[in-house]
Amino acid sequence: xxxxxxxxxxxxxxxxxxxxxxxxxxxxxxxxxxxxxxxxxxxxxxxxxxxxxxxxxxxxxxxxxxxxxxxxxxxxxxxxxxxxxxxxxxxxxxxxxxxxxxxxxxxxxxxxxxxxxxxxxxxxxxxxxxxxxxxxxxxxxxxxxxxxxxxxxxxxxxxxxxxxxxxxxxxxxxxxxxxxxxxxxxxxxxxxxxxxxxxxxxx
Amino acid sequence: xxxxxxxxxxxxxxxxxxxxxxxxxxxxxxxxxxxxxxxxxxxxxxxxxxxxxxxxxxxxxxxxxxxxxxxxxxxxxxxxxxxxxxxxxxxxxxxxxxxxxxxxxxxxxxxxxxxxxxxxxxxxxxxxxxxxxxxxxxxxxxxxxxxxxxxxxxxxxxxxxxxxxxxxxxxxxxxxxxxxxxxxxxxxxxxxxxxxxxxxxxxxxxxxxxxxxxxxxxxxxxxxxxxxxxxxxxxxxxxxxxxxxxxxxxxxxxxxxxxxxxxx
Numbered sequence: 001x002x003x004x005x006x007x008x009x010x011x012x013x014x015x016x017x018x019x020x021x022x023x024x025x026x027x028x029x030x031x032x033x034x035x036x037x038x039x040x041x042x043x044x045x046x047x048x049x050x051x052x053x054x055x056x057x058x059x060x061x062x063x064x065x066x067x068x069x070x071x072x073x074x075x076x077x078x079x080x081x082x083x084x085x086x087x088x089x090x091x092x093x094x095x096x097x098x099x100x101x102x103x104x105x106x107x108x109x110x111x112x113x114x115x116x117x118x119x120x121x122x123x124x125x126x127x128x129x130x131x132x133x134x135x136x137x138x139x140x141x142x143x144x145x146x147x148x149x150x151x152x153x154x155x156x157x158x159x160x161x162x163x164x165x166x167x168x169x170x171x172x173x174x175x176x177x178x179x180x181x182x183x184x185x186x187x188x189x190x191x192x193x194x195x196x197x198x199x200x201x202x203x
Numbered sequence: 204x205x206x207x208x209x210x211x212x213x214x215x216x217x218x219x220x221x222x223x224x225x226x227x228x229x230x231x232x233x234x235x236x237x238x239x240x241x242x243x244x245x246x247x248x249x250x251x252x253x254x255x256x257x258x259x260x261x262x263x264x265x266x267x268x269x270x271x272x273x274x275x276x277x278x279x280x281x282x283x284x285x286x287x288x289x290x291x292x293x294x295x296x297x298x299x300x301x302x303x304x305x306x307x308x309x310x311x312x313x314x315x316x317x318x319x320x321x322x323x324x325x326x327x328x329x330x331x332x333x334x335x336x337x338x339x340x341x342x343x344x345x346x347x348x349x350x351x352x353x354x355x356x357x358x359x360x361x362x363x364x365x366x367x368x369x370x371x372x373x374x375x376x377x378x379x380x381x382x383x384x385x386x387x388x389x390x391x392x393x394x395x396x397x398x399x400x401x402x403x404x405x406x407x408x409x410x411x412x413x414x415x416x417x418x419x420x421x422x423x424x425x426x427x428x429x430x431x432x433x434x435x436x437x438x439x440x441x442x443x444x445x446x447x448x449x450x451x452x453x454x455x456x457x458x459x460x461x462x463x464x465x466x467x
Contacts, residue, residue, distance in 0.1 A: 118445035152259040158291040189255025
């Protein structure tokens with residue numbers, strides 16, 4: 001007799017198993033979600049299932065900037081009034097959303113889909129670096145802005161990219177690092193503070 | 204060692220993995236608790252007051268509170284963030300390699316102050332000029348020492364006789380050097396030249412100031428690197444991931460006829 005066996009209808013068991021694979025969902029949460037879905041109306045359930053399928057079937061990577069998109073090239077790469085001579089390199093698609101919210105940047109983007117992290121086995125070959133370099137070939141790109149995260153992996157990625165791009169004669173810049181708006185000087189760490197002093201501007 | 208509900212410790216941040224919305228699960232190395240995993244809440248937000256003090260390869264003072272499973276970092280302040288190291292890709296990578304080795308080999312909840320000191324010294328040394336290779340070899344040999352894997356470099360591990368000034372065999376499974384006579388019929392190792400043996404002894408004796416002044420020919424440097432890597436891989440039963448990254452940086456620099464630690 002197997003005490004661990006929970007008698008439940010086979011499809012429900014399968015749903016629990018699938019939900020359990022999601023990040024942050026343990027066995028108990030998976031059960032709760034499964035029984036919630038079970039009580040949903042058929043329409044709602046179908047709409048959820050279709051949304052999941054649509055993500056997998058219709059979303060692709062833009063062949064230019066590697067951002068997630070429904071059409072290739074993506075809306076930004078096709079967009080009118082976009083400055084094609086500037087490329088802003090980011091780690092994740094979500095970083096584009098953050099930068100677009102500023103409405104201050106009119107150039108193009110390039111998504112690396114990660115950052116160099118030796119201990120996790122993520123090197124240049126796992127990132128979209130080859131694609132970035134081929135974009136720079138034979139095109140009038142004047143500036144590449146490295147907008148990787150201001151942490152150790154992001155900095156390492158930026159330094160590595162600078163070594164690859166600078167010899168091509170393209171201007172390579174890095175996002176300014178300094179004090180966050182709404183911050184408090186006394187809590188700032190020495191790396192941030194020393195960079196804020198280095199990068200000070202006329203008041 | 205039992206810890207109080209709220210406690211204070213020094214720590215070096217070895218690894219960080221994102222957890223939930225903006226939290227990080229950090230792997231720390233501490234002087235009296237060894238490896239320690241702890242949660243840093245909200246550090247991925249740009250306005251986090253702790254984020255900058257808990258970046259990888261930062262030496263900080265932390266205040267922690269015991270949690271149900273993992274302890275939670277409540278306050279922190281940087282002691283040193285090794286700025287010169289961060290400004291250079293090769294040095295950063297060397298330091299990440301050292302951090303990965305400690306993460307893979309050191310134990311949780313085991314006090315090992317010499318090892319903490321060694322890691323700290325290594326990070327400081329990587330901030331200084333030089334290609335960093337000897338700093339890493341010194342680190343590897345002493346790390347082995349403090350963890351109980353000190354390779355035997357004086358006597359043959361087969362017959363116990365003193366090693367002759369010839370090319371011997373470095374055998375990871377034996378835990379040191381075998382003389383040419385005893386190395387027959389042994390599981391494979393790497394030939395160890397006399398110069399490499401002498402350099403290893405010098406590094407193992409522990410006088411960093413003298414050892415770091417030696418100028419190594421590239422062949423000898425890569426022989427030392429290879430022998431020690433063989434030993435570490437044998438102990439871990441897997442490759443050290445950052446070592447592949449260091450290889451790549453060395454390869455890309457050597458195509459330009461230089462060493463990654465001496466560029467720029």
